[in-house]
Amino acid sequence: MRDRFYMPKHSLGQDAIYLCGNSLGLMPKSAKEYIGQELEDWKNYGVEGHFNAKNPWMPYHEMLTDQMAEIVGALPAEIVVMNSLTVNLHLMMVSFYRPTKERYKILIDYSPFPSDRYAVSSQINFHGFDPETGLIELKPDDGEIVSLDNIQDVLTAHGHEIALVLIGGVNYYTGQAYDIKEITKMGHAAGCVVGFDLAHAAGNVKLSLHEDGPDFAAWCSYKYLNSGPGGLSGCFVHERHHKDGDLPRFAGWWGHDKKTRFLMGDQFKPIPSVEGWQLSNPPIFQMAVIKSSLDIFAEAGMDRLRAKSKKLTAYLESLVMAEASDQFRIITPSDPDQRGCQLSIQMCRPDKNLFEYISQKGVISDWREPDVIRVAPVPLYNSFEDVWHFSRILHEGLS
Ligand SMILES: *Cc1c(COP(=O)(O)O)cnc(C)c1O
Numbered sequence: 207m208r209d210r211f212y213m214p215k216h217s218l219g220q221d222a223i224y225l226c227g228n229s230l231g232l233m234p235k236s237a238k239e240y241i242g243q244e245l246e247d248w249k250n251y252g253v254e255g256h257f258n259a260k261n262p263w264m265p266y267h268e269m270l271t272d273q274m275a276e277i278v279g280a281l282p283a284e285i286v287v288m289n290s291l292t293v294n295l296h297l298m299m300v301s302f303y304r305p306t307k308e309r310y311k312i313l314i315d316y317s318p319f320p321s322d323r324y325a326v327s328s329q330i331n332f333h334g335f336d337p338e339t340g341l342i343e344l345k346p347d348d349g350e351i352v353s354l355d356n357i358q359d360v361l362t363a364h365g366h367e368i369a370l371v372l373i374g375g376v377n378y379y380t381g382q383a384y385d386i387k388e389i390t391k392m393g394h395a396a397g398c399v400v401g402f403d404l405a406h407a408a409g410n411v412k413l414s415l416h417e418d419g420p421d422f423a424a425w426c427s428y429k430y431l432n433s434g435p436g437g438l439s440g441c442f443v444h445e446r447h448h449k450d451g452d453l454p455r456f457a458g459w460w461g462h463d464k465k466t467r468f469l470m471g472d473q474f475k476p477i478p479s480v481e482g483w484q485l486s487n488p489p490i491f492q493m494a495v496i497k498s499s500l501d502i503f504a505e506a507g508m509d510r511l512r513a514k515s516k517k518l519t520a521y522l523e524s525l526v527m528a529e530a531s532d533q534f535r536i537i538t539p540s541d542p543d544q545r546g547c548q549l550s551i552q553m554c555r556p557d558k559n560l561f562e563y564i565s566q567k568g569v570i571s572d573w574r575e576p577d578v579i580r581v582a583p584v585p586l587y588n589s590f591e592d593v594w595h596f597s598r599i600l601h602e603g604l605s
Contacts, residue, residue, distance in 0.1 A: 365396030375407025458485030
C-alpha cells in the first residue's frame with residue numbers, strides 16, 4: 207500500500223523516513239482525483255450537484271459511514287463524520303455531561319492532549335462549577351503507565367462525584383492503549399457516563415465500540431486516517447441513546463429528519479441515529495479526501511494492518527533497545543495489546559541535538575519537551591526498512 211501514498215522527500219532528495227503518521231497521515235495519491243471529481247461536478251452542475259453529481263452531495267456523508275463503522279467496530283447508525291474533533295467533544299458533552307451538585311466532576315486521562323483539557327475545563331466552568339475541583343486527572347502508577355487497578359481505585363474513591371469519564375483510546379504522549387471495554391464497565395458501575403477520545407486510536411488499534419459500550423466517542427481523521435490537515439472528525443453515539451428524547455443537544459438543520467428537512471418547518475425533529483447530532487451541511491471536498499483514504503483501509507482491512515503493525519513496532523522496539531538500552535527508556539507499554547504503532551522514546555540524558563541530528567538525516571518524527579521522541583511506524587505505508595534506517599540513524603546520532 208506504500209505506493210498509494212506520496213512519501214515526502216527530505217533535503218537530499220530521497221524519500222524521508224516518515225514516522226509521523228500519528229500527527230498527520232500521508233496523502234493518498236488518489237486524493238486529488240477524488241476532490242477533482244467534486245470540483246468537476248460543481249463546475250458542471252452548480253447547485254444541482256446535490257442530486258446529480260456522480261456522488262450526490264446531499265447524502266455524501268453517508269458514503270463514509272459503513273467504512274468508518276468498520277474501522278471502529280460500530281453499527282453504521284452509531285457513526286457520523288462531521289465537524290472537527292474538539293467541536294464534537296463539546297457537542298457530546300452538551301448531551302452527555304449533565305452535572306449535578308453531588309456529581310459534577312470529569313475524570314480525564316493522564317497527560318491529556320491540551321485541547322481535551324481546555325474543552326473539559328470550559329464545560330465544567332460553563333455549568334457553574336470550578337475546574338480546580340471538578341477536573342480529576344489520572345496519575346500514572348510508577349513510570350508513565352496507568353493500570354486498570356489504578357483507574358478502579360480512583361473510581362472507588364471518587365466515582366460518586368464523577369459525572370463523566372473521558373479518556374483517550376490511545377494516549378497521545380505515552381502511546382498507551384486503554385482497555386475500552388473494562389474502563390466502560392468500571393465507569394458505568396460507578397454511575398458515570400463514559401466517553402472516549404479516539405484521536406490516536408482510530409485506524410491504529412482494533413476497536414469494538416458497539417460491543418464495548420461507551421456512551422460516545424470522537425476522533426479526528428487526519429492522523430492515522432489520512433484525511434489531510436484539519437480533516438473532519440468521526441463521532442460515535444451508542445445506539446441506546448438514539449431515541450432518548452430527554453437528552454439536551456445543540457441542534458442544526460442537518461440533524462433534522464431527512465424526509466421533512468426541506469419543508470423548512472419550525473419544529474426540530476432529530477434523525478433517530480447519531481446523524482441527529484449533525485449541525486451543518488458538510489464540506490464535500492474534505493469528505494472526498496477521507497473517502498480516498500477509507501477506500502484504501504477497506505482494501506487492506508484492519509486485521510491485516512494490525513497484524514503488520516504489531517511486528518513493525520516490535521521490530522522498532524528491539525532495534526532501538528538492542529545497542530542502547532542504557533540511553534533510552536521506552537515509556538510506551540511493552541505489551542503489544544496495550545499499545546498501537548507508536549513508541550515514545552525517552553532519553554535518559556535529555557539532549558535535543560539528537561532529535562535535530564536525526565531530522566537532518568531525513569527522519570520526520572516528533573519531539574516532546576523535555577526528552578521524548580515519538581515515532582509511529584504506520585503499517586499502511588511504513589516498511590521494516592524504514593524502521594531499520596531510523597534505528598541506524600538514531601544510533602549514529604548517539605555516537
Ligand atoms: C490530535 C488531537 C486533538 C486535536 O483536536 P482538533 O480539534 O482536531 O484540532 C485533540 N485531542 C487529541 C487527544 C488529539 O490527539
